[in-house]
Amino acid sequence: MQLTDLTLLELAAKLASRETSSVEATQACLARIAQVDGKVKAFLRLDEHGALAAAEASDARRKDGNPLGPLDGVPVAVKDIFLTEGVETTCASRILEGFVPPYDATSVRLLKEAGLPILGKLNQDEFAMGSSNESSAFGPCHNPWDLTRTPGGSSGGSAAALAAREVFGTLGTDTGGSIRQPAALTNTVGLKPTYGRVSRYGVISYASSLDAPGPMARTVGDVAALLQVLARHDPLDSTSAPADVPDYLADLEHGVAGLRLGVPREYFVEGMDPEVEASVRAALKEYERLGATLVDLSLPHTKYALAAYYLIAPAEASSNLARYDGVRYGHRARDTKGLKDMYGLTRDQGFGPEVKRRIMLGTYALSAGYYDAYYLRAQKVRTLIREDFAKAFTQVDAVVTPTSPVPAFKLGEKVNDPLSMYLMDVCTLPCNLAGLPGLSLPCGFTKAGLPIGLQLMGRPFDEAKLLRIARAFEREHDYVRRQAPI
Amino acid sequence: MPLSDFQPVIGLEVHAQQLTNTKIFCGCSTEFGAAPNHNTCPVCLGLPGVLPVLNARVVEFAIRTGLALGCTIKKTSVWSRKNYFYPDLPKGYQITQFDQPICEWGQLSIDTPEGEKVIRVRRIHMEEDAGKSVHDASASESLVDLNRAGVPLLEIVSEPDLRSADEAVDYLKALRDVLVYLGVNDGNMEEGSFRCDANVSVMRKGATAYGQRVELKNINSFRFVKQAIEYEISRQVDLIESGGKVDQETRLYDPNKGVTRSMRSKEEAHDYRYFPEPDLPPLHVTDAQIDEVAKSLPELPRAKMSRFTSQYGLPAYDARILCAERPLADYFEAVAQHFKDYKRLSNWFLGELLRLLKDEGGSVTTLRFSTVQFANLLAAVEKGSISANAGKDVFGEMFRTGKDPEAIIAEKGLSQVSDTGAIEAVVDEVLAKNAGEVEKYRAGKKQIYGFFVGQVMKAMRGKGNPALVNGLLKKKLGE
Numbered sequence: 001m002q003l004t005d006l007t008l009l010e011l012a013a014k015l016a017s018r019e020t021s022s023v024e025a026t027q028a029c030l031a032r033i034a035q036v037d038g039k040v041k042a043f044l045r046l047d048e049h050g051a052l053a054a055a056e057a058s059d060a061r062r063k064d065g066n067p068l069g070p071l072d073g074v075p076v077a078v079k080d081i082f083l084t085e086g087v088e089t090t091c092a093s094r095i096l097e098g099f100v101p102p103y104d105a106t107s108v109r110l111l112k113e114a115g116l117p118i119l120g121k122l123n124q125d126e127f128a129m130g131s132s133n134e135s136s137a138f139g140p141c142h143n144p145w146d147l148t149r150t151p152g153g154s155s156g157g158s159a160a161a162l163a164a165r166e167v168f169g170t171l172g173t174d175t176g177g178s179i180r181q182p183a184a185l186t187n188t189v190g191l192k193p194t195y196g197r198v199s200r201y202g203v204i205s206y207a208s209s210l211d212a213p214g215p216m217a218r219t220v221g222d223v224a225a226l227l228q229v230l231a232r233h234d235p236l237d238s239t240s241a242p243a244d245v246p247d248y249l250a251d252l253e254h255g256v257a258g259l260r261l262g263v264p265r266e267y268f269v270e271g272m273d274p275e276v277e278a279s280v281r282a283a284l285k286e287y288e289r290l291g292a293t294l295v296d297l298s299l300p301h302t303k304y305a306l307a308a309y310y311l312i313a314p315a316e317a318s319s320n321l322a323r324y325d326g327v328r329y330g331h332r333a334r335d336t337k338g339l340k341d342m343y344g345l346t347r348d349q350g351f352g353p354e355v356k357r358r359i360m361l362g363t364y365a366l367s368a369g370y371y372d373a374y375y376l377r378a379q380k381v382r383t384l385i386r387e388d389f390a391k392a393f394t395q396v397d398a399v400v401t402p403t404s405p406v407p408a409f410k411l412g413e414k415v416n417d418p419l420s421m422y423l424m425d426v427c428t429l430p431c432n433l434a435g436l437p438g439l440s441l442p443c444g445f446t447k448a449g450l451p452i453g454l455q456l457m458g459r460p461f462d463e464a465k466l467l468r469i470a471r472a473f474e475r476e477h478d479y480v481r482r483q484a485p486i
Numbered sequence: 487m488p489l490s491d492f493q494p495v496i497g498l499e500v501h502a503q504q505l506t507n508t509k510i511f512c513g514c515s516t517e518f519g520a521a522p523n524h525n526t527c528p529v530c531l532g533l534p535g536v537l538p539v540l541n542a543r544v545v546e547f548a549i550r551t552g553l554a555l556g557c558t559i560k561k562t563s564v565w566s567r568k569n570y571f572y573p574d575l576p577k578g579y580q581i582t583q584f585d586q587p588i589c590e591w592g593q594l595s596i597d598t599p600e601g602e603k604v605i606r607v608r609r610i611h612m613e614e615d616a617g618k619s620v621h622d623a624s625a626s627e628s629l630v631d632l633n634r635a636g637v638p639l640l641e642i643v644s645e646p647d648l649r650s651a652d653e654a655v656d657y658l659k660a661l662r663d664v665l666v667y668l669g670v671n672d673g674n675m676e677e678g679s680f681r682c683d684a685n686v687s688v689m690r691k692g693a694t695a696y697g698q699r700v701e702l703k704n705i706n707s708f709r710f711v712k713q714a715i716e717y718e719i720s721r722q723v724d725l726i727e728s729g730g731k732v733d734q735e736t737r738l739y740d741p742n743k744g745v746t747r748s749m750r751s752k753e754e755a756h757d758y759r760y761f762p763e764p765d766l767p768p769l770h771v772t773d774a775q776i777d778e779v780a781k782s783l784p785e786l787p788r789a790k791m792s793r794f795t796s797q798y799g800l801p802a803y804d805a806r807i808l809c810a811e812r813p814l815a816d817y818f819e820a821v822a823q824h825f826k827d828y829k830r831l832s833n834w835f836l837g838e839l840l841r842l843l844k845d846e847g848g849s850v851t852t853l854r855f856s857t858v859q860f861a862n863l864l865a866a867v868e869k870g871s872i873s874a875n876a877g878k879d880v881f882g883e884m885f886r887t888g889k890d891p892e893a894i895i896a897e898k899g900l901s902q903v904s905d906t907g908a909i910e911a912v913v914d915e916v917l918a919k920n921a922g923e924v925e926k927y928r929a930g931k932k933q934i935y936g937f938f939v940g941q942v943m944k945a946m947r948g949k950g951n952p953a954l955v956n957g958l959l960k961k962k963l964g965e
Contacts, residue, residue, distance in 0.1 A: 083535045096534065103528055105535060202535040208764035237537050238766050316764055319569050322578020323532045327630065343571055366569070366759035375761060 003028040005483070008074055008168040008222035015062065015073045022055035022062070022073030025168075026117050029075045033119070033166045036486050041141050042151075042161035044080050046120040047087050051075060054117035061115065071225060072115030078171040079158050080121040081128055082108050082213070083202040091204045092136040093126045095350025096330045105202025106234045107171055107213050114229045119167055123157030126352045127321065128178055128206040130154050131424035134415050135354040142411070143186060144484035145450055149408040152182030152424075158216050159186040163484045169217040169226050173203055175210045176309055177403075177428025180440035183216055184403035184453020187442045187479060189223045189470065190216040192428075194460045195435035196241035198227075199234030205320040207313035208239075210432040219480050220441060220471040224248040227463060246464050256472045257291030259465075262396035266302035267427055272405040279444030279452040280402045283473060287400070290472055295396050299388040304381045305430040310422060311365045311378035312433075317355075318362030324350060357418065386434040393459045398469055401427055403440040403453035427455060437463045441470045442479035451479075492688045492726075494719045495696050496654050497646035500661060501639050502671040503615065503679035504547050510614045510638035511538030511581065518677060522620075522631040530636035532576030537765050544638040545588070547670045548612050549771065549779045551640055552589030554664055554786055555607050559776050563588040563611075565763035570756050573630050574617035582613035582641075584760045588769065594644075594664070595788060596656040605657050606645035613639050640670070646685065646696065651715035655708050658682060663787045667812050675707050682711065686718045688726070697722070698732040702746060705739055714739035718746050790815055798828035807836055817850040817857075824861030827868065834864060838878055842885045854888025863891035870951050871895075906958070909942075909950055913958045916941045927963060938963070 003025055006014065014020045030048060037043050058073035067073070078084065081091050083101040085108075090096040104112065111118060123141040125133055133141040133156025143151040144164040151160040155172030159182035162170055172179040174192035183190030191214045198213045205211060215226030228248050234240040263284060268277060288294055326332035326346030333345035351359070365374040392399060405427060414421045431438040436457050443454035454473070458466040474480055509516055512529035529536045552559050566584035589610035595602050617632035642661065648654045662680055665671035673680050687699035702718060705711050717739070722732050736755075737746040762768075785793070787809050794805035794815070809815045818835055825831050843849065863884065867877040872895055880894045916938060917924050927934055942955050 089534070091534070099534070101533070101535070103533075201537050204534045205765075236539060238539050239537075239764075315761060319567050319579050319759070319761070322569060322571065323534070323576060325571060325573075325578060327573045328531065328576065329533070339573065363759065366761055368757045368759070371759075371761070 002032075002165075004032045004165045006168070007219045008071070008217050009219070009225055011074055011168055012071050012225070016067075016070075018062070022058040022075070022117060023052065025073065026051050026055040026075045026119070029119055029167050032164075036144075036164050037166060039142060039147055039486065040144055040160050040164045040166070041139060042123055042157040042164060042166060043077070043119075044090065044092065044121050044123050044136075044138055044157070045088055047084070047118060048120075050087065051117040051119045054112070054115075058115045058117065068113065068115035069229070071229060073117070074168050075117045075119050076111060076169040076171070076226075077119040077122050077158070077161055077167045078108060078111075079124050079155050079173060081124060081173050081204045081206075082121075082171055083204070084108055084118065084121065087121065089121065089204075090137070091127050092124045092138060093324075093350065093352070093355070094137045094331055095324045095347070099330050101202075103202060105213075106199035106232075106236060107230050108202065110229050110232060111171075116169075116229075122155075122161055122170060125154035125156070125178075126355050127204065127317070128154040128173055128175055128211075129317070129354050129358055131177070131181060131421055132409070132411070132414065133157065133182075134411060135352055137352055140411055143408045144486045145186065146408065146448075147486070148410055149450070150185070150411050152185035152404070152408065154178040155182050155190070155216065159183055159188050159190065162186065162188045162216060162218050164486055165483065169215060169222055171213060171230075172216045173206075173211055173213045174428075174432065174438075175206050175212070175313060176425040176432050179212075179214050179216060180428050180438055180453070180455060181404045181424060183440040184442075184455070185408040185451060187445075187451035187482060187484070188216055188218055189220050189441050189480070190214065190439070191223050191227060191463065191466070192431065192438045193227065193231065193463055194241070194437045195432075196239050197243070197437070197461060197463065198230045199232065199237045199240050201234055201236040201240075205316075207316040208320060209316060210309075210313055212432065220467055220474050221249065221252060223439075224252060224467045227467075231463075241461070243461050248464050248467055251464055251468050252471045253475075254468050255290060256287055256469055259292045259398070259469065260295050260396040261287055261292045261469070262295045262297040262392050262399040264297040264299045264302065264392070264399055264401060266299050267401035269405055269426060271423075272402065273407060273446075275446040276402050276405065276407060276452050280400075280454055283443040283454050284400060286473060286476060287469075290476070292469075297392050297396065297399065299385075299392060299399075299430070301381060301384040301388050302430055305385055305433055306422065306426055308378040308381040308385070309425070309429045309433060310361070311374050312382065314358040314362030315365045315375050315378075316362065318359045318366065321351075321355065321359055326350075354418070382433045385430055389430075389434045389436060389457070397458070397465060399457040401455045401457070403427060403455040407446050407448075407450035407452055431457050436460060437466055439463075439466045439470050441474060442477075443473065444479065445482070489720060489723050491691055492719075492723050493691050493693070494649060494651075494715075495646045495687045495689060495699075496648035496650075496715060497685040498644045498648065498654060498657060499683040499685070500642045500658065501681050501683075502642065502665050504544055504638040504640060504670060505672055506541060506543045506547070506638055508541055508543075509636035510541050510544050510612070511636055514636065516637050518679075520633055522629070523633060525633045526635070530576070531632055532578075532635075538581060538763075540766065540769070541638065544612055545769065545771065546779055547638075547668075548588050548610060548640060549776055550668050550783065551642070551665065551670050552592065552610050553776070553780055553783055554668055555589075555592035555594055555610070555642075557589035557592030557607060557610060559771065560586065560588055560590065561771060562586070563769045565766040565769065566760045567763050568758045568760055570758060572616065573628065574619045574632070574635070576617065576632060576635055580614060580616065581763055581766070583611035586768075587611035588771070594657060594660055596653060596660050598653060598656070603647075603653070605647045608643045608645050610640055610642050613641060615639050640665075646687075646699075651712045651719070654684060654715055655712050658708060658711060660787070663810065667784055667787055678706060681706050684711065684715055684718075686715055686722070687732070688719055688722045697726075698734055700732060700734070700746075701736045703736055703738055703749060710739055710741050713741070713744060714746060717744060721746065784812065798822065798832070800828060800832050804829075804832040804836060807840075808832065813850050817853075820857045821860050824858055825864050827864075830868070831864065834881075838881050842882065846885065853885070855884045859884060859891055866891060866895065870953065873948070873952065876948075906954060909946070909954050910958055912942055912945050912950070913955070913962055916945060917962055924963065935959075935963075
């Protein structure tokens with residue numbers, strides 16, 4: 001068994017017992033990356049130097065008996081949407097090429113303060129806009145389970161790096177499913193925390209009211225351990241919640257006996273892959289066997305979620321992306337005639353087609369005369385969706401659905417069909433509109449050997465219960481132990 | 487038809503920079519005059535990933551201003567984004583308050599020839615300032631200084647209740663006085679910390695509907711406000727009189743040429759695509775917070791003026807000058823504790839004190855002498871122990887050195903002679919020496935009376951008590 005086959009918590013235990021060192025683990029990751037990433041393309045940038053220096057420092061602390069925390073020395077990597085001081089950060093966009101941030105995102109700072117070396121920056125859809133990682137300006141990421149297929153998006157690199165066993169844990173962001181859908185497509189675990197649970201400071205904004213940074217890893221326990229590092233009130237983020245942080249590992253093994261799990265009929269949508277549906281139904285049966293009660297639910301406004309999302313997210317994005325204008329940093333078009341020309345050409349050259357599409361959608365939705373019909377109405381729908389969930393959670397402890405209606409699709413298959421691509425988020429985005437925590441965990445494979453994900457959604461700030469429910473299923477199956485054939 | 491057949495209608499939007507030490511959404515300094523881009527951080531530079539965190543002091547100042555102007559303070563107000571591209575706007579949007587501002591519906595009174603007039607204040611909201619583009623530093627490129635980006639502003643919007651350029655200027659001055667009194671703004675139009683846009687329209691007298699309005703942008707002195715509005719009124723009247731039509735547009739005032747010129751028309755007007763700022767939750771203020779601010783509100787200029795006229799019996803003219811600045815009014819009241827002839831005290835303030843402050847610099851808060859010393863000097867003059875003219879010299883000396891008035895009087899030998907016997911002896915001597923003049927005077931040449939006074943004063947080296955000198959002279963001359 002190779003070091004990189006270990007889970008994050010297994011490595012942490014070996015570091016604690018000094019069976020291995022952080023430098024060894026970091027070097028093992030770098031070797032694995034050198035071996036497979038040419039095919040996977042999960043990494044946009046490595047920070048070999050920084051990671052090894054951090055690993056050495058961790059080993060020195062360990063030697064002195066002063067580790068910074070239970071995960072001190074475990075190498076991780078972060079989506080390129082997280083700002084890393086001194087390390088180029090592009091959000092997979094040409095417009096930020098060459099941008100070296102002068103500060104760390106709060107999540108990155110927390111990882112560093114907990115002693116985790118950061119290996120580098122992971123591939124993603126440009127500005128997190130996409131569900132296949134194909135909108136990355138630096139080329140798509142490939143699914144380690146089948147290199148001709150997408151790992152999902154936008155946190156495709158974060159998921160693929162885990163599935164390819166290049167790293168022990170990663171950070172992703174989830175605006176409409178961008179952590180959960182790639183987790184489902186790569187047999188990994190991804191958690192979108194409650195909005196406000198993990199700071200957005202230093203995370204490049206896509207749609208501010210929906211963006212949620214969160215942990216991804218290969219097991220439920222690993223995700224819980226990472227969340228423990230990240231969940232923190234941040235005074236630099238005005239939407240960060242000052243809520244108490246529980247011990248996420250404490251109740252992990254408590255099982256689901258007596259819990260009530262809601263099954264919303266609206267999520268078993270037409271066009272859903274029959275193998276996905278079968279796996280999810282089997283998982284529900286499994287939960288029943290483990291002592292949970294299934295409750296048939298209706299979330300009646302689900303059908304409007306996609307439309308509302310694709311008004312709100314582009315509207316906010318059109319404003320958030322205005323700062324990339326060529327004036328202060330990043331790409332600036334050359335030989336332009338005056339200011340307007342400079343703005344226009346810079347943005348034309350710097351942004352890819354999906355980003356431009358969403359900027360235009362959002363600009364239109366916010367423009368005078370259309371605001372009421374589009375943006376405002378979408379916000380009203382959002383309120384109704386939130387109320388649907390609030391009502392459901394008076395009856396159940398969590399809602400269980402498929403994560404993605406289909407398993408990993410072929411690269412290039414949907415790239416010229418934006419609407420069908422948008423449908424990839426149909427199961428995940430209501431959770432963002434409602435600001436709830438959502439988790440995806442492996443629940444099976446198709447006959448062709450592609451992973452299938454199960455989604456759990458919970459009450460605000462009830463991540464601990466989601467993790468416990470996920471762990472109950474994980475304990476009964478070996479899905480997380482299956483390795484991608486790479 | 488002449489100008490007088492038209493009625494101008496004017497509303498003002500004032501931008502006042504708040505006197506906070508730090509910016510509205512980050513901890514950077516707001517100090518004026520720092521090296522370009524010195525007072526900046528990732529947040530006010532609009533770097534990727536940054537988020538705004540509201541400065542609580544900004545809210546306190548907004549509530550303070552709202553209460554002073556009699557506004558309703560909204561328990562919940564909402565931040566919005568105003569989107570537009572400009573090189574000195576780092577995020578590509580300005581964070582401001584739009585449809586739900588923190589203060590609504592207040593008023594401010596001004597004095598007009600027809601008496602007191604109430605101008606309604608429609609709203610007050612908080613927002614961040616933009617940076618500054620520098621276009622003349624290089625031939626080939628423009629530079630951007632973001633020191634000002636994120637400096638907190640209050641925007642105070644009046645209803646179109648003003649009917650002349652003079653009223654507009656009076657309203658602006660009154661508003662500035664209030665803001666300075668509150669400690670919310672420094673009132674400095676030249677540095678741009680107090681600036682205004684004017685909406686101007688004209689209608690025929692007796693008409694009920696307002697005319698098409700034109701917005702005049704960023705006017706930075708009281709004089710230019712008057713000139714710009716007056717120019718704009720006559721331009722619009724001329725246009726209508728010659729059969730034309732006023733276009734809705736934004737115009738700039740050119741102080742060099744004394745004209746306004748078009749900046750953009752309605753067709754080119756920005757679509758700011760306002761929407762609620764998702765990075766900041768709605769702002770909630772509590773009754774307790776509002777009460778706290780209300781308790782700390784100072785007496786405002788108008789109320790103080792009217793108290794000065796009633797309590798001290800001062801003319802409105804004096805009261806207005808004394809109350810124009812809070813420290814001056816406070817100082818007047820402090821000296822008035824020790825000297826009860828308030829009109830005489832006011833004369834000294836308006837005459838000597840303000841003149842010395844103007845000529846020699848300083849402020850009433852840094853005077854070298856005490857209120858008691860000031861009062862003692864005035865008492866000495868009133869008693870006649872020194873002459874009024876000598877008193878002014880002593881005051882000048884106190885102003886420069888902070889010495890005790892008694893000490894200065896003694897040092898300079900300025901004590902007035904009020905000994906009747908001594909004065910009588912001098913008077914007798916002078917009359918005896920100038921028998922010819924006495925003859926002429928008694929024969930009716932009354933205008934030479936001053937000559938006798940002069941001679942007596944000269945003989946007494948200026949220290950004779952003028953009242954006694956006059957009394958004795960007139961007696962001896964047979965009046």
